[in-house]
Amino acid sequence: MAKITFITSDKETIIVEGTSGSVMQLAVDNNVQGIDGDCGGVCSCATCHVHVAPEHVEKTGKASEIEQDMLELDDNVSEYSRLCCQLEISDQLDGVVLTVAK
Secondary structure (H helix, E strand, O other): OEEEEEEOOOOOEEEEEEOOOEHHHHHHHOOOOOOOOOOOOOOOOOOOEEEEOHHHHHHHOOOOHHHHHHHOOOOOOOOOEEEHHHOEOOHHHOOOEEEEOO
């Protein structure tokens, strides 16, 4: 089980728990504002863009080349950007903090 914290653009903190699937689907299922997942999690949009807390980057790892290409289309990209559809829920993600991109 992984406990994941989302911080929305309204500064609302939402803590959710999951055991499997993508972090994007977990966010959508829990109505996290700003995570739309329009493409259904196939890395073809950026509607699940999040910024990983700097101290948790090792938990999420680096974005794949395809994910990096998709992120380049977003104006609010940083070195901590990830698409949460590409993050699989695992014990490794327990405690991770993700800020929803604007």
